[in-house]
Amino acid sequence: MIRAYTNQDKEELIALLKLNIPAYFAEEEEADFVEYLEQHLEDYFVVEENDKLIAAGGLNYFPESGESRISWDVVHPDYQGKGIGRKLTQHRINHVRQNPQINLLIVRTTQLVYKFYEKMGFSLAKTEKDFWAKGFDLYQLHMPLRGN
Template sequence: MIRPYIPTDKPALIALLKLNIPQYFAETEETDFIEYLDEHLEDYFVMEEAQTIVGAGGINYFCSERLARLSWDIVHPEFQGKGIGTKLTQHRINHIRNNPTIDTVIVRTSQLVYMFYEKQGFALVHTEKDYWAKGFDLYQMRLPLRG
């Protein structure tokens, strides 16, 4: 089940992030994630299986640029490779498609995960070494929705 984030999900989401450190996130990103949940949250969704959060991901909007950005995608390590990330990504892309002011979806990820987004139709547009932290490069990707 995919549902909107509620504030009581925060401890479970922080625990979920920690399960992905250092494999997919740097330790320093925990503080950034907490700040995101507290101050930069727009649309954020969680995926539950048997009443346990197994994945999460957000959307931030830049309407003046006609852009939406997928943000803070996290999947429980035991559920990776089982379609959770794809379902969450497609759910958010479909959610964004309902907003006529958005033409393009972007995602900022790392060299560790960018191939997942390529499979979802995103194209690589920019890279930057050690952007997130040492050993975690920025891979910015783009998916046009219309014209």
């Protein structure tokens, strides 16, 4: 089940992120994630199975430039590779398509998972070495949402 994030989910989500350190996130990113949840949250969704949070991911909006950004995707290691991330990403693509102000969906990720987004229809736009932390490069991908 995919539902909107609530403040009661915060501690469980931090624990979920920790399960993905150091495989997909650097240790220092935990503080960034907490700040995101407390100060930069716009639309954030969680995936529940049997009353347990197994994945989460968000959207942030930049209507002045007609862009939205996928943010803070995290999937429980036991559920990776089982289609959960695909369903959550498609849910957000469908959600953002309903906003006529948004023409471009952007994801900023790492070299570890950018191919997942390419399979979802995103195209690689740029890279930057050690952007997130040492060994965690920026891979920015784009998906046009309307004919430009």
